[in-house]
Amino acid sequence: MSMQTQIIEAAIRPPTRKPVRRSQGKSSRSGDGLDRLGTPGEFAAYQKIFKAGEPAEFLYKVESGCVRTYTDFDGGLRRIHAFYYPGEYFGLAAGDTHTVSADPVTDSSVRVIKRQSLMARAARDIAVVRLLLDITTKDLQRTQTHNLLLLKGAQDRVVSFLLDLRNRKQNGGEVCLPMSRRDIADHLGLTIETVSRTFTKLRNASAISMLTSRRFVLREGIAAFRE
Amino acid sequence: MSMQTQIIEAAIRPPTRKPVRRSQGKSSRSGDGLDRLGTPGEFAAYQKIFKAGEPAEFLYKVESGCVRTYTDFDGGLRRIHAFYYPGEYFGLAAGDTHTVSADPVTDSSVRVIKRQSLMARAARDIAVVRLLLDITTKDLQRTQTHNLLLLKGAQDRVVSFLLDLRNRKQNGGEVCLPMSRRDIADHLGLTIETVSRTFTKLRNASAISMLTSRRFVLREGIAAFRE
DNA sequence: CGTACCTTTGAAGTAAGTCAACCGTCGTGG
């Protein structure tokens, strides 16, 4: 009960900024039918959105920023399952309770949609059913792809990560990493040292340029650097 | 088109036995509501059920045997995403086309259910929606768990694999491996040599008994051998 | 301007991969 309240408060009453309730224009990006649903909320970096074990009441959609889902282990070990960027959904990959935790790596706007109302909608609109399945399926396919990645070498993992980032965040020629080396390492199953060394190696091989430690330019032919 | 026909033929006309088409009664409340749906079929070991790139027309349910889903790479490399045992569903983890291939590791009975009819059903029965979501979600969670596994040591991977097998196939005290060492290795992201060595190490440590190379007994406390 | 955190770099250690040979089992055919 209090747990639930906590979630709702976190969603409805963001602590960092006023919960500016923007008037919604019409479906801006994809027009997936859920654009006008739910409550917009602001989350500060690293402010928990939900934790593993909590009841899964909501579906979330990133409006701006970047959200990570992860599992904590004893010994301070943390594995990051996925990063979600604007336009992408998360929080549906659970039965009744969340199996992972979620928080943003930068200040983020996140739309919060009640699962209950989604199911009600799904009952009378087959398109919503399809959308829910699509969201889950997409997440599953990403997880499978990630799985394959974890079996490859360090350079392959890092390059694929950068390429994926470029494909999902259309930022022109430049790729900005919203997350730390630790986050990348925890996502790719490497150490921060190996990630750092791999970046250096890629730069020396002219596969990338590093404007700062968080802003890269990917050169043509970088895909060939997947071992 | 011919590809599609090929699938249907594989599904409807099993080569090993007669495709006995049982009359379909109404959905009985016996299990998950899909028990009586679809067409039963028999597949010989390694006979393709579907291949990556083919249109995803069906949902499948294992009745007996064991089915694997996998991705082939150039160079003869193969990664096995999952094994499915009796009572479990597969083939839904796709949009319009399959992203993985599937075939049985032993002769298997598989129930074949048209996705189209499932969606139709879902439109008038919210319980079916929930079931479809549950199937996909369960697959996703297994994939996530598997992901975490791939980041651990070899011994941990092998032990977790055995424990998972015991939990899913209630075979009494004994665990039978329907698949080869290569399949296990391709699933766990190891080499067959490492898998073999790990089994030997576990046997020497009295964590398991090996009746044959395919039939094990897990000792109490084997869970502690996860590093 | 200093402190704290993030990132990079270096040197040494280790787990798993690779290459190669051997063993056991099963099925076939002389």
Next chain:
DNA sequence: CCACGACGGTTGACTTACTTCAAAGGTACG
């Protein structure tokens, strides 16, 4: 019936890629 060959599994010696431990830049923020 035994001999053979094929295949799956086991074991050994060596190599390699990544980790671990350690320390030194960079950068941002009070």
